[in-house]
Amino acid sequence: MRRVAVVRFPGSNCDADTLDAARDAGSDAYYVWHRDVDLNQADVVILPGGFSYGDYLRSGAIARFSPVMEAVTAHARAGGPVLGICNGFQILCEAGLLPGALMRNAGLRFLSRPVQVRVETLDTPFTSAYRRGETLVLPVAHGDGRYVADERTTAELEAEGRVVLRYVGDNPNGSTQGIAGVCSAGRNVVGIMPHPERRAAAAVGGTDGARVFFSLEAAHATQHTGDVRAVGGHHPGLC
Amino acid sequence: MMPAYRVEIRVMPRASLLDPQGQAVNHALHALGFADVGDVRVGKHLVLQVNAKTPDDAASRARAMCDRLLANPVTEDYELLVETA
Numbered sequence: 190m191r192r193v194a195v196v197r198f199p200g201s202n203c204d205a206d207t208l209d210a211a212r213d214a215g216s217d218a219y220y221v222w223h224r225d226v227d228l229n230q231a232d233v234v235i236l237p238g239g240f241s242y243g244d245y246l247r248s249g250a251i252a253r254f255s256p257v258m259e260a261v262t263a264h265a266r267a268g269g270p271v272l273g274i275c276n277g278f279q280i281l282c283e284a285g286l287l288p289g290a291l292m293r294n295a296g297l298r299f300l301s302r303p304v305q306v307r308v309e310t311l312d313t314p315f316t317s318a319y320r321r322g323e324t325l326v327l328p329v330a331h332g333d334g335r336y337v338a339d340e341r342t343t344a345e346l347e348a349e350g351r352v353v354l355r356y357v358g359d360n361p362n363g364s365t366q367g368i369a370g371v372c373s374a375g376r377n378v379v380g381i382m383p384h385p386e387r388r389a390a391a392a393v394g395g396t397d398g399a400r401v402f403f404s405l406e407a408a409h410a411t412q413h414t415g416d417v418r419a420v421g422g423h424h425p426g427l428c
Numbered sequence: 429m430m431p432a433y434r435v436e437i438r439v440m441p442r443a444s445l446l447d448p449q450g451q452a453v454n455h456a457l458h459a460l461g462f463a464d465v466g467d468v469r470v471g472k473h474l475v476l477q478v479n480a481k482t483p484d485d486a487a488s489r490a491r492a493m494c495d496r497l498l499a500n501p502v503t504e505d506y507e508l509l510v511e512t513a
Contacts, residue, residue, distance in 0.1 A: 290500055
């Protein structure tokens with residue numbers, strides 16, 4: 190059982206669904222307040238969706254300076270798994286833990302609807318339980334979801350297989366190359382715009398998101414057998 | 429006591445990036461008959477009061493603020509102007 194810290198910022202609103210989804214997958218999930226400086230021995234950190242600090246200045250720009258972010262950064266630098274969902278993805282980009290930025294949707298409208306995304310890599314702690322190339326239906330709910338990075342960064346992400354999810358069918362927000370999620374060079378930090386926690390039970394319309402949370406439990410089992418974390422954090426793939 | 433300076437900061441979306449807000453404003457202006465409008469881009473204007481020894485000090489502090497928080501280096505450029513408050 191992994192200890193999963195769900196960080197709450199003022200304005201987070203997907204924290205409860207995220208906590209439930211992690212618990213349903215068997216994790217020992219609990220909340221951490223953004224002013225806390227300690228992650229309470231977390232194995233995994235999740236930054237949930239919402240509108241931290243009212244999206245003032247830029248989405249995630251102020252949350253990244255919350256006291257808790259120092260511990261989140263240290264956890265990430267040590268190879269610990271970190272998942273940012275929607276506003277959490279925006280915060281991770283603002284914090285420099287993921288490359289690029291999320292800008293206003295090309296169509297300007299706030300989008301709240303299901304989209305199709307393809308799983309592009311299984312080599313992250315949050316996608317190992319999927320099949321490569323599998324298409325999922327997951328909801329998006331964002332105004333600033335257009336992923337942007339310079340050409341060199343985008344080419345690097347593609348070459349290194351660091352695009353985690355990609356929109357298929359239509360590109361709802363004008364993201365560069367339909368990017369819906371990326372991971373860090375160490376592959377332990379993942380940011381995605383769609384909301385897996387909102388499709389983690391049949392009763393809420395589907396289970397396509399549930400394996401994000403099962404993946405991190407499965408990764409835990411693998412880490413225990415190999416004790417991979419002790420040799421530098423980047424576990425050599427579960428695909 | 430250190431003098432106060434008024435620092436005006438203009439933050440603009442980088443020219444190479446799509447600015448949908450600017451496009452929407454452009455369309456609205458055309459719809460109103462302002463056919464003479466070409467490109468439109470929308471940015472942010474911040475006005476800060478900064479206490480510093482000299483105008484140069486105020487400018488360098490303001491630049492540090494832009495680099496850390498006020499502008500996103502991936503998507504935005506900024507310019508600043510320092511005046512005696």
